[in-house]
Amino acid sequence: MPARDFSGRIADVEDVETLAEGVPSVIDIYGAPGVGKSALAVHVAHRLLPRIWDIQLYADLGEQNGEVPTAEQILQRFLADLDPATINIPVGSKDLPQRYRSQLSGRSCLILLDNAQTAEQVAHLIPGSGNCVVLITSRVPLATLEGVSLHHLDLMSREESLILLSQVSGRDWSGAQDKELAHTLVGQCGRLPLALRIAGAILKKKRHWPLQRLVDELSDERTRLARLAEGSLDVRSSFEISYRNLPDKTARAFRLLSLLPLTRFEARHAGVFLEMSEQRALRILEELVDVQLLETTDGILFGYHDLLRLFARERCQLAQDDPGGARREHFLAIFTSDFLEAYSTRLLNSQWSESNLTNFSLRRRISDPDTLYVKQRLVGQDSLETWLDVLRKNAKVLVVGGAGTGKTVLADRICYEVAGQRDGGLFDAAFTVALRRRSDQHQSLERLIRDSVVFRHNLIMPSETLELLLDGRRTLIVFDGLDELTVSERARVRADVTAFCTAHPQTKVVVTSRPGTSTADFDTNGFVRYELALFSSSDIHRYLTRWTSVTGMPPQSTHRLLEALGQSAPSADWLSNPLLLAQLAAVYEQYGFLPRKVSDLYRSTYELLFTGRESLRGLRRSILPPQELGRLVCYLAYEFVTRPIGMGDMSSAEFLDTLSRTLHRLHPDWGAREAPELFRLLAESDYPVRQISGGFAGEGPWWALVRDPFGQYLAARCIVDRASAAGDVVTRVKRAVSASGFVEGAVYVAELLDEFEPNSSAKLKVSLQRELDEQSDSGVRESIAQILRLL
Known part of the structure; x- marks a missing residue:
């Protein structure tokens, strides 16, 4: 009866059935222990049953109770099935093959020889002629059999493995977390069908176990093989059958090579590790490939199946082949030093x-x-x-x-x-x-x-x-x-x-x-979070002292630099930021004085965030170039400073809408399509326009502009950037002043204007004086008066 939970292997089934179309045909399905050879052979045999067979024979040629059945024993059993008279009158061993073939002569037959050990074991079990299909499974390819077709069975694909695991366990992976855990379990089983069946059987028996429980139990490689056993199914025992038939020197190489810190290795690596010539190592590698204990696709790179590597390491530890790890250290020194x-x-x-x-x-x-x-x-x-x-x-x-x-x-x-x-x-x-x-x-x-x-x-x-x-x-x-x-x-x-x-x-x-x-x-996922500390006052002094030494400043210049910092540092935050401190020192070296205005600090900060340095380092944090991203943040800052007092923050929905409209203002082709991507960028960054936890009445997340004058500086850049006439500047400044005070921001507007056209700030001052005379709102009047005092 075919396995009810047989799944996948579509290409393998088709290939074997194609080989079975011609008669007579002898097909050897070979592969590594636990790869599913028997299941495939039984499945194909049942698919071939609709063809008219006079005779159907099956024999397990594998080890039973510590002994491997001989060809003579199987022939006696087959003859007993074909001619019951031979039960009472046994046929002599010399006559068995001829008597067996005569019973099959002229008859159609389907024969399945499972777990064949050698070609000699099955040679006499193959009919000499006639309408017959012989399916053989073996770990070693039986290439010396006359007329045999070889079919190598590899591991299941990841998708096939998931399906098999689901069918055996009776579970499905409906949730995203379960799907991820199922993928992990497939990886722990190495996509080996025997291991997957065992894992599925455990899950089927332990219905109260969440999938995470079994994943956790298999996470320790030292105990994984021991856990992959259920009833008569045992991964370790399956491997043991192939291992114990190895010659001593080959078995030792199989154990030792599992310690190699390479997933795939060449004969030269094996030779160094085994302390033998490359040619001799290659012969041993080929022996291990022949018995399916190593894998290769090109005869150059060799490797273990994950579970076979664990098995080999277990045996290596028991044999104490390299207890101090001397071989491993020697190998690492040669290939990495x-x-x-x-x-x-x-x-x-x-x-x-x-x-x-x-x-x-x-x-x-x-x-x-x-x-x-x-x-x-x-x-x-x-x-x-x-x-x-x-x-x-x-x-x-x-x-x-x-x-x-x-x-x-x-x-x-x-x-x-x-x-x-x-x-x-x-x-x-x-x-x-x-x-x-x-x-x-x-x-x-x-x-x-x-x-x-x-x-x-x-x-x-x-x-x-x-x-x-x-x-x-x-x-x-x-x-x-x-x-x-x-x-x-x-x-x-x-x-x-x-x-x-x-x-x-x-x-x-x-x-x-x-x-x-x-x-x-x-x-x-186990990462420990640390924050990079800003410079302390002693760090700042140490850095600047070294800077002046490197640049060759005369002692008096060094003294003036340190004295100037002590008297009028623009901002403690500025000096404690290594990059801004470096900018300060470079400006001093070039011009002989420190920036005297806080706006110089903000300009440096803006450049740090959005302009030259970003481009020089090849950064592309968003779908916009760094300069355009900077303009966008400035425009958003203006949207915040022009909101009435008490309405500074925005809900996420409102901010997304504002972001879309602002993008379209910057460029007619931008807008709703780009907004979600930039929304996520701003949410996951430390730009001055940022997401905050909680808004009105503790709701959130909400969006806000940083609560310091830097936000006003950004808004000032927007005002100047959008200015097509002096009146535009005044109108936007008045709007911001009426909404949120904007005292520092108006001063930055004046300074930025003067950079483009000297004395432009004077025109702004005249316009604001006129507005002061006409303004009836006392709060606005107070803000304008303060601005005029600072200009």
């Missing part, structure tokens, strides 16, 4: 950070990378720690920091210090990977790491070297700049990084991003 030496040399002899600090930077090569670097610290649960302290105790870390706080500098600095062996031996290698350089969503993160090494250091990293570093060495990967991706890209990258951590549990991972970026997925 040359690359690591070249990588470290190039990193130490180059400017270690690719971060272009500012449009005003000196653009000079600093010979000593330590000259301007001020040690950065991370804030976690009210304590300041170095990156080294953080990574000693955490395997996965999320580092957040606002624009210009030095996230990329930290990422590159970590690699530099590891290369210079300043990490106390914590890591063998560290790599910074700029997420913005991912060419497309199909590029794996492993490929991105290799491409980053080429781009940054003009050094080729073979895929095998990366795999050895990720799974064999103490390696750190810093995925830099999640916030530098578009919103749609971020979600995929978050999922890919999580999958990367699962695939390479020995590798430590850091992700950097702005704090406004949605990072909840990381928080729920």
Whole structure:
């Protein structure tokens, strides 16, 4: 009777049935233990039944009670079925084959020989001629059988595996979470039908178990094989049959090679690991392929099925083949040391950070990378720690920091210090990977790491070297700049990084991003969140002292710079931001004075967020170019400052509508189509127009403009940007003043106007004086009077 839960294998069924169309035909279905050979053969046999068969025979040639049945025993049984008289009068062993063939002569027959061990075992069970189809299943291809057709049975596809798991367990995966867990379970079973049937049987028996329970039980590789047993089904026992028939030297190689930190390996790798010649290692690899304990598609790259690797490692541990891991360490040294030496040399002899600090930077090569670097610290649960302290105790870390706080500098600095062996031996290698350089969503993160090494250091990293570093060495990967991706890209990258951590549990991972970026997925997947600390007053003093030394400022200039900072620092927030501090120092070096106006600070901040630096680094956070995104934020800021007092915040629906209308105002072809994407970008970023939790009466989320003069500066840029005549400026300023005061904003408007046309602010002042004389609202009059005093 065919298995009721047989599923998939459509192509395999068609291929075997095609081979069975011609008669006589002998078909050997071979494959790895547990791959489903018997189920396929039985299924095809039942599909062939509608053809007229005089005789149907079946025999299990596998091991039973510790013994393998001989061809003579099977022939006696077949003859007893064909001629009951032979039960009482046994046929002599020499006459068995001839008597068997004579019974089948001229008759149509369908014969299924399951679990064949060798070609010799089945040779005499195949009729000599006639209308017959013989289906054989075996682990080893029986290529020496005369006229045999071989059909290799591989693993199920992921989709087929899900269907089989569902049919055996009697469950479906209706919810998104269950679908994800089912995919995980399929991966844990390695898409091996025997393992899937066992998992399905467990779920069928344990109806009260949620799917998560079984996934959790199979998550530990050390106990997975033991758990994949139910009733007469046992993955480990299935593997054991093939393993115990191996010659001693081949069995030892099978065990040892499971320790190789490579998913796929060549004969040269096996030779080094087994301490033998490449030619001899290749012969052993081919032996293991022949008995289906190793896989290869091209005879060059070899590998284990995931569960077979676990089985081999169990046997290796029991045999104590490499108890101290000396072979593994020796192998890693041979295949990674040359690359690591070249990588470290190039990193130490180059400017270690690719971060272009500012449009005003000196653009000079600093010979000593330590000259301007001020040690950065991370804030976690009210304590300041170095990156080294953080990574000693955490395997996965999320580092957040606002624009210009030095996230990329930290990422590159970590690699530099590891290369210079300043990490106390914590890591063998560290790599910074700029997420913005991912060419497309199909590029794996492993490929991105290799491409980053080429781009940054003009050094080729073979895929095998990366795999050895990720799974064999103490390696750190810093995925830099999640916030530098578009919103749609971020979600995929978050999922890919999580999958990367699962695939390479020995590798430590850091992700950097702005704090406004949605990072909840990381928080729920074991990442520990830290914030990049701003500069302290001592950091600022140390940085500027070093800057003046590097730039060759005379002592009096250095003194004036530090004195000027002490007397009139534009903003503590400005000085504590490393990028803005660098801009300040560069301006001072170029012009000999510090920016005297707060608007200079805001201009620098605006440029940091939206203009030159974004373009220089190749950032594309949104569907709009950085400059247009900046204009959009300015226009939205104006929408906020012109809302009446008490109505500053917007609901999400109102903000989306405002965003759509503002986009259309900027460009006639933009609007409702682009608005949702930009809405998500602003919601996941730390721009001055941002989403807040809670609005009126605790509802939310709502949208607001930052509650400081920077928001008014942005609105002022919008007013000047939209000005086609002086009257337009006055009208918009009056509107903002009437709605929200806009005192600082009006001053910024005047300063911005003067940049384009000297003395333009005087015209604005005259217009505002006239408005003051005519204005009846006392609140508006007070705001205008304050503006006039400041102009």
